Amino acid sequence: MQDAGDYKQPPSGVVRSALVGMILGIDATALCLALATTCFSGALVAGLGLATGLFLFGSVLATRALYHFGGFRQPLAISQDTTISVLAPAVVLAASAVAGTADAKVATALAVIGTSAVVSGIVFWGVGRLGWGRLVRMFPYPVAAGFLASSGYLLVYTAVSILTGQTQLADMLQTLGNPLVQLRLLPAVFMALAMVAALRLWAGSLPVLAIVFLAMTGFYAALLTSGVSLEGARELGLLPRVSAAG
Incomplete structure (x- = not known):
């Protein structure tokens, strides 16, 4: 989990706080969906939802716990992505061993994730209780950077996998010439570039929120004007399709 820290908003920051909350909510939802997609694909797709x-x-529960027991006035806890490079293979391996x-298979995958969360919490509590936090100074920067880079790669890889409908890199590259894949991929690339440009050109959270709002509005406006139903959008791969079990 990651913590936004403790900071005091000025009296005039109510609107700013609301905007930040909306952006963080959208970010948390997108991140949780990305993490779930990374772990629950292929044979585990039934458990995606x-x-x-x-x-x-879990993010909401951890945020409430930080607020009540952590001493933070404005806490935020979101499911963490830095360990996905270790967790995702472990989940797939454990689920594949179930006949x-x-x-x-979904129940096994959820059990692995839940167990890892509980064990991690106990370990971190023990480290804090025993005052072993100083051992972090012994962790080399190249190792930490490589670990974070691998997690970022998995998130990008999963995003491209969602857009192309393929799980292997070679298959992804072969589908780039497909007009349906381009229909899904190009808007995502444009939005990513717009987000990067907004963060570089403007300070504050309003530009990011505006881009997300315009993208969502434009998407459903395009569906409406083109006469494509929600089910049709799912058939085109523009909206997630989850089985009844998920």
């Missing part, structure tokens, strides 16, 4: 909901619920239905 449930996993996303659990990640969001049973898709529900059994």
